Amino acid sequence: MSNQTQTTREPTMEGEPTPEKTGAIDIENLTKVYDPEGERVVAVDDMDLQIGAEEFVALLGPSGCGKSTVMNCIAGYLEPTEGEVLVDGNRVSGPDPKRGVVFQDNRLFPWKTIQENVEFGPQMNDGVEEGRARSILDEMGLDGFEDAYPSGLSGGMQQRAELARLLANDPDIMLMDEPFSALDALTKEIMQKKLIEVWERDNRTVLFITHDVEEAILLADRVVVMTARPGQVKDVIDVDLDRPRDPEVVTTDRFTELRERALSVIREEAQRALEQEEGEV
Amino acid sequence: MSTVEQVKRRFGAGTVPLLTKRLRQALSVVLFFALWAVLVRLEVLGFGRFVGPVPALSTFVSALLGAPMTGSGATIYQHAAFSAMRVVVAMVLATATAIPLGLLIGANRRWEDALFPALEVFRPVPPVAWVPIALLLLPTFRSGVLFVVFVGAFFPILVNTIEGVDTVDEEYLRAAESLGADSREVFRHVIFPATLPSIVTGVSTGVGLAWITVVAAEMIAGGIGIGYIIFQAYRLLQTDVVAVGMIAIGVLGYASAALVYRIGNRLTEWQTID
Ligand SMILES: Nc1ncnc2c1ncn2[C@@H]1O[C@H](COP(=O)(O)OP(=O)(O)OP(=O)(O)O)[C@@H](O)[C@H]1O
Ligand SMILES: [Mg+2]
Numbered sequence: 001m002s003n004q005t006q007t008t009r010e011p012t013m014e015g016e017p018t019p020e021k022t023g024a025i026d027i028e029n030l031t032k033v034y035d036p037e038g039e040r041v042v043a044v045d046d047m048d049l050q051i052g053a054e055e056f057v058a059l060l061g062p063s064g065c066g067k068s069t070v071m072n073c074i075a076g077y078l079e080p081t082e083g084e085v086l087v088d089g090n091r092v093s094g095p096d097p098k099r100g101v102v103f104q105d106n107r108l109f110p111w112k113t114i115q116e117n118v119e120f121g122p123q124m125n126d127g128v129e130e131g132r133a134r135s136i137l138d139e140m141g142l143d144g145f146e147d148a149y150p151s152g153l154s155g156g157m158q159q160r161a162e163l164a165r166l167l168a169n170d171p172d173i174m175l176m177d178e179p180f181s182a183l184d185a186l187t188k189e190i191m192q193k194k195l196i197e198v199w200e201r202d203n204r205t206v207l208f209i210t211h212d213v214e215e216a217i218l219l220a221d222r223v224v225v226m227t228a229r230p231g232q233v234k235d236v237i238d239v240d241l242d243r244p245r246d247p248e249v250v251t252t253d254r255f256t257e258l259r260e261r262a263l264s265v266i267r268e269e270a271q272r273a274l275e276q277e278e279g280e281v
Numbered sequence: 282m283s284t285v286e287q288v289k290r291r292f293g294a295g296t297v298p299l300l301t302k303r304l305r306q307a308l309s310v311v312l313f314f315a316l317w318a319v320l321v322r323l324e325v326l327g328f329g330r331f332v333g334p335v336p337a338l339s340t341f342v343s344a345l346l347g348a349p350m351t352g353s354g355a356t357i358y359q360h361a362a363f364s365a366m367r368v369v370v371a372m373v374l375a376t377a378t379a380i381p382l383g384l385l386i387g388a389n390r391r392w393e394d395a396l397f398p399a400l401e402v403f404r405p406v407p408p409v410a411w412v413p414i415a416l417l418l419l420p421t422f423r424s425g426v427l428f429v430v431f432v433g434a435f436f437p438i439l440v441n442t443i444e445g446v447d448t449v450d451e452e453y454l455r456a457a458e459s460l461g462a463d464s465r466e467v468f469r470h471v472i473f474p475a476t477l478p479s480i481v482t483g484v485s486t487g488v489g490l491a492w493i494t495v496v497a498a499e500m501i502a503g504g505i506g507i508g509y510i511i512f513q514a515y516r517l518l519q520t521d522v523v524a525v526g527m528i529a530i531g532v533l534g535y536a537s538a539a540l541v542y543r544i545g546n547r548l549t550e551w552q553t554i555d
Binding site: 075076077094095096097099100101103107109110111112120121124125149151165169 | 450452453455456457458459460461462463466470471474475477549551552
């Protein structure tokens with residue numbers, strides 16, 4: 001396992017060491033071109049973005065603007081064409097258990113039981129701790145399903161199990177690509193609450209990709225809106241709503257203001273994306 | 282409820298089955314023997330020269346009681362054991378080579394380029410077409426037969442394994458890597474189990490082909506085995522023995538397919554759970 005996420009300790013203001021924050025993401029001049037010798041699809045063009053340690057950032061943008069590409073570069077699945085991604089000051093060069101990923105349609109291993117799935121990360125790293133998988137599954141409301149296979153679970157439960165698998169590995173960063181978009185409204189709301197709960201408790205950095213403007217504002221500290229392809233940062237919206245945010249927050253004036261601002265930017269970019277497509281056809 | 286509906290209810294298709302499933306299955310066997318008897322009696326095509334079901338069954342019973350077949354002195358059990366051994370040994374060799382080779386080729390593009398085109402040329406050659414060269418090149422007829430059966434089982438297992446590896450969803454590999462698995466662990470925990478269903482498909486196709494091949498090879502090579510007695514009995518015009526040989530092959534083929542199916546289901550249990 002790599003130790004990319006280790007950083008040097010800096011003295012704090014008081015001069016006594018406090019636990020350092022980990023999980024800061026620094027995207028610098030990130031450019032990703034698919035198929036450079038052939039069709040050359042410039043998915044992301046010279047993008048800059050800093051995400052603080054333990055920050056919750058939502059990434060919004062029109063379809064095909066390069067959100068997943070950015071995430072895959074942070075996860076270490078893709079090599080940037082130009083520029084780089086730094087995590088706690090270290091260049092990302094491949095996947096790492098400190099950067100956990102939740103896929104849209106979960107990628108639980110169908111041939112492993114739920115408990116085996118949850119214990120997979122620890123098994124690959126520092127070893128399985130007796131009873132830990134069970135307590136995480138309990139917390140996710142999956143007690144009694146330890147020995148079930150993923151195919152025996154509903155979509156919402158599968159997504160919770162995938163979250164449990166991620167948490168068992170104790171990552172600094174959680175990368176989530178439209179994790180709840182396939183869920184029904186009620187299940188989605190429960191999952192959002194769970195996610196915020198574990199994020200507030202465990203101090204992790206979250207990058208959350210979504211198409212849902214309200215979801216982004218409800219969850220995030222900052223909402224980053226991307227331009228149409230090639231993707232860049234179009235606007236960054238600070239969400240200054242108090243936490244904990246209950247579902248009624250969506251009815252407040254401030255929420256409406258934030259939503260309108262995000263929507264107007266997205267509309268503009270979606271329109272541009274549409275024109276671009278028509279131009280290409 | 283109208284009378285028409287009542288009648289439909291009592292006798293209509295689908296609502297009240299006229300026969301239970303077991304009875305219908307028994308009926309299909311009875312119908313088969315009846316058709317056989319009628320064809321022989323009416324001498325349809327060449328059936329006049331063929332044995333009817335009753336004498337065939339009586340030969341079958343005496344064969345089961347240990348009567349020697351076609352004057353060779355060996356009982357049906359000895360012939361069946363030889364054919365079955367050939368299938369089992371060939372299957373063991375084929376799975377032991379085709380699965381690792383398939384995994385290797387599938388997991389490494391470089392290997393695929395180096396090995397697969399050559400194998401691809403041999404694949405469409407029907408296993409039976411290997412018989413002459415196998416009998417010529419190998420030291421004994423018995424090893425020649427074994428080799429041909431091995432070839433018959435080898436390719437379906439190889440091809441299905443390669444295809445299984447090729448179609449593993451990339452995101453499972455990514456998920457495993459992000460959870461901290463190195464490439465060996467990815468192979469063991471993701472690529473291999475994800476490929477198992479395809480391997481099972483390959484093995485069951487392989488075992489079917491192994492039976493086809495063993496019979497054909499034994500017919501040509503002679504000596505011993507059920508393929509041999511079928512052909513020998515044909516030459517001696519003992520059509521009852523031909524029928525017995527066919528029944529024996531049918532039973533053995535069915536039993537081995539059922540066995541592979543059971544083992545396969547056990548290995549890929551996670552797939553069938555709803
Ligand atoms: N492997 C690839 N090869 C070529 N082009 C690709 C590849 N992956 C993505 N693209 C293209 O790059 C662009 C950005 O894709 P990406 O998946 O990052 O967008 P996205 O913002 O996540 O879209 P969505 O909202 O639909 O998920 C798209 O135009 C897409 O067609
Ligand atoms: Mg995407």
